[in-house]
Structure formats: structure tokens, C-alpha cells
Amino acid sequence: MTARIQIPAQAKPGEVIEIRVLIQHPMETGYRYDDAGKPIPRNTIRTLNCRYDGIEIFSAELGPGIGANPYLQFTTVARASGDVEFSWVDDEGVAGSERQRLVVA
Amino acid sequence: MERRVPGSEQMNWLRAALLAALISSCAVISSAEDRAIPLNQLRSGSEFLSPELRALQADAFANPGMLWVERGAKLWSTPAGSAGQSCASCHQDAAKTMRGVAASYPRVDAKSGFLLNVEARINQCRSERQAVAPFRYESDDLLSLTAYVNSFSKDYKINVVIDGNAETYFEAGRTLYYRRSGQMNLSCAQCHEENWGKNLYAERISQGHPNAYPAYRMEWQSMGSLERRLRACLSGVRAEMLPYGAQEYRNLALFLAWRAQGLPMESPGIRR
Numbered sequence: 001m002t003a004r005i006q007i008p009a010q011a012k013p014g015e016v017i018e019i020r021v022l023i024q025h026p027m028e029t030g031y032r033y034d035d036a037g038k039p040i041p042r043n044t045i046r047t048l049n050c051r052y053d054g055i056e057i058f059s060a061e062l063g064p065g066i067g068a069n070p071y072l073q074f075t076t077v078a079r080a081s082g083d084v085e086f087s088w089v090d091d092e093g094v095a096g097s098e099r100q101r102l103v104v105a
Numbered sequence: 106m107e108r109r110v111p112g113s114e115q116m117n118w119l120r121a122a123l124l125a126a127l128i129s130s131c132a133v134i135s136s137a138e139d140r141a142i143p144l145n146q147l148r149s150g151s152e153f154l155s156p157e158l159r160a161l162q163a164d165a166f167a168n169p170g171m172l173w174v175e176r177g178a179k180l181w182s183t184p185a186g187s188a189g190q191s192c193a194s195c196h197q198d199a200a201k202t203m204r205g206v207a208a209s210y211p212r213v214d215a216k217s218g219f220l221l222n223v224e225a226r227i228n229q230c231r232s233e234r235q236a237v238a239p240f241r242y243e244s245d246d247l248l249s250l251t252a253y254v255n256s257f258s259k260d261y262k263i264n265v266v267i268d269g270n271a272e273t274y275f276e277a278g279r280t281l282y283y284r285r286s287g288q289m290n291l292s293c294a295q296c297h298e299e300n301w302g303k304n305l306y307a308e309r310i311s312q313g314h315p316n317a318y319p320a321y322r323m324e325w326q327s328m329g330s331l332e333r334r335l336r337a338c339l340s341g342v343r344a345e346m347l348p349y350g351a352q353e354y355r356n357l358a359l360f361l362a363w364r365a366q367g368l369p370m371e372s373p374g375i376r377r
Contacts, residue, residue, distance in 0.1 A: 002172045002173075002175050002176045003172075004166065004171065004172065004175065006166045020166060020167065022166065022167060022169065022171075022172065024169075024172040024173075024176075026326070026327075027326075067326060068169075068326035068327060069169040069172060069326070069327075071167055071169070
């Protein structure tokens with residue numbers, strides 16, 4: 001699983017920053033059938049959350065209504081230097097995570 | 106009664122010979138430059154997209170094709186096989202060595218005489234240099250490495266060689282392009298040359314250029330190769346889908362690249 005995070009490398013204290021995340025995932029709905037007619041089991045990302053400097057700032061529950069390779073974007077206020085870390089779990093129990101350092105000065 | 110001038114027979118013969126020579130030289134020029142869509146009227150597939158999808162393609166972060174490019178970057182320097190060779194062991198920094206390379210593919214491999222696309226070239230390296238099994242067609246690994254290599258040709262203009270030992274492949278591709286097939290009995294040209302820009306159900310028919318591939322297609326929700334796209338067209342006209350890796354796809358790809366000569370490469374592109 002490849003994932004990409006985009007945050008500014010540096011921000012001023014109190015500055016509103018944009019955080020973007022793109023995760024490679026099939027987001028299989030469970031409603032489709034393969035070429036042999038067998039149902040393809042559902043496999044979507046269930047939960048996704050983002051911690052900034054150890055504190056959860058964003059979380060989402062995803063499901064079959066979200067297309068493959070989900071892309072999310074939101075904003076937060078830069079307070080102190082720390083890691084922005086995303087972690088997620090899918091239906092098969094596969095967990096992924098990705099982090100990037102934000103320097104506030 | 107017509108008055109005959111001495112020597113006029115000879116003059117007429119000379120004129121006819123000159124005319125014949127002129128016509129044949131024109132014919133030679135037109136067969137090499139016989140483009141159904143003139144070069145100045147080429148329109149990339151991205152011009153047929155919605156503004157939202159065009160914006161997605163232009164966004165170097167949100168473009169989902171970049172996930173494959175990123176994975177390809179990792180594969181580039183991952184050793185494979187008993188010799189522990191990676192792509193980077195021979196080709197070093199792809200940003201330098203692969204610059205513009207994909208814009209000249211498909212091209213004929215000088216040693217074997219085979220027509221290779223980028224996918225086939227990567228697999229050739231795997232079997233000959235790294236001594237490992239070739240990547241499966243449409244596997245994420247092969248798509249990723251291809252997308253990575255092609256990404257260094259972004260904005261380079263397509264420029265393929267069609268003469269010399271490529272000529273037979275090119276002519277075979279051209280023949281295939283204009284041949285009707287499938288239950289719909291349609292040739293590629295009937296949609297993409299005679300009717301591009303018109304509506305087919307809810308879609309606008311594009312000119313059918315290969316410059317975005319491997320591309321992320323919304324319909325697939327995934328990255329896919331040009332071969333996969335060609336299979337989709339074959340399925341659309343209800344023709345038999347040739348297996349992946351078939352020579353016909355590469356011949357056709359060479360013809361398509363020549364048709365799109367001068368169009369900038371867009372891979373990883375976004376398509377409907």
C-alpha cells in the first residue's frame with residue numbers, strides 16, 4: 001500500500017495549514033462479482049485518523065460509498081513542531097500508516 | 106482537322122512521362138505523410154475531459170496515478186534476482202537517464218529486431234540482466250515501474266521511428282487500425298478519425314491518442330496500460346480480445362504513436 005501525505009514543511013504558530021492525504025486502496029464494495037461469478041468480498045478502509053503531535057485532530061469512517069484510492073483534505077492550526085501521522089485499518093485488518101514532520105517556527 | 110506539328114508525338118510522350126514521375130513522387134510523399142488528422146489538429150484526450158478531471162491530472166499530489174509512480178520509484182532501486190541488481194545499478198538516476206526516453210516508444214530493439222514497448226523493455230531487462238521472472242501484465246509492479254519511467258517523459262513530444270526495421274510493424278499496425286472487426290464491424294478509424302468530437306451515448310469520442318498511458322482511468326478505479334485500454338475498445342466493438350502481450354497491440358501502439366507525433370506525453374494521465 002502506497003500513501004502520500006502533503007503538509008507544508010514549515011508553518012508559523014497559529015497559521016491555518018492544509019493537510020492532504022492519498023491512500024492506495026481498492027475500496028472493494030462487496031457488491032461486485034469476479035469473472036468466475038464469485039462475489040468479491042468487501043474490503044474498504046474502515047477507520048482513518050490523523051494525529052498531530054500526539055493528539056488526534058481528525059478521524060473518519062470510510063465505507064463502500066468512497067471510491068478507490070481515497071483522497072482527503074482538511075485544515076488545522078499549526079501549534080507546535082511535531083509529527084503529523086495518519087493511520088488506517090481496512091476490512092482485512094491490514095493497517096497502514098504514514099507520517100511527516102511539521103516544523104512550526 | 107487537327108494539324109499535326111512535327112515532333113509533337115515526342116513532346117506528348119515527354120509530358121506524359123514527366124506527369125507520371127510527378128504523380129508517383131507525390132504518391133511517395135503522401136504515403137509517408139498521409140495523416141487523416143493533420144498534426145496541427147491533434148487534440149490530446151485530456152481536452153475531452155471535464156474540467157475537474159483535467160485539474161486532477163494537473164495536480165501532482167492528488168493525481169492518483171502518482172501512487173504508482175511513487176511505488177515505481179521504490180522498485181527502481183530495489184535489487185532483484187541472485188545478482189542483486191536493481192534498475193538503478195545500471196541506469197543510475199532515472200531522473201537523468203530516463204528523461205524523454207518513453208516518448209520514443211514503442212521502438213525496435215536493435216539486437217533482437219523485436220518491437221518493444223516500455224513494459225516489454227522492462228521485462229527484457231528483468232529476464233536478461235536481472236535473471237528474474239518477468240512482471241505479469243497489468244500487475245501493480247509492472248504498471249508502477251512503467252509509470253515511473255514514463256513520468257520522466259512528461260511534456261516531451263511523442264517522436265517514434267517508423268522506417269527501417271520498424272516499417273513492417275508500422276504497416277501491420279496501420280492495417281489493423283483501418284480493419285473493421287467485431288460484431289459492430291467497426292474499425293478504429295470510424296470512431297477516432299471520422300467521428301471524433303461527436304457524442305457516443307454520454308461520452309465525447311476522442312481522437313484516440315496514447316500519450317497518457319499508463320493512465321488512471323476512472324472507470325477502472327486504477328492504473329492501466331495502453332493494452333488494457335485497447336482491449337476495452339475491442340470489447341466495445343464486440344471483437345475478440347487478444348491476449349495481453351500480443352504483437353498486434355504493439356504494432357497498433359506504434360501506429361497510434363505516429364498518429365500522435367508531436368503530442369506531449371501526459372503519463373500518469375487521468376482518463377474517464
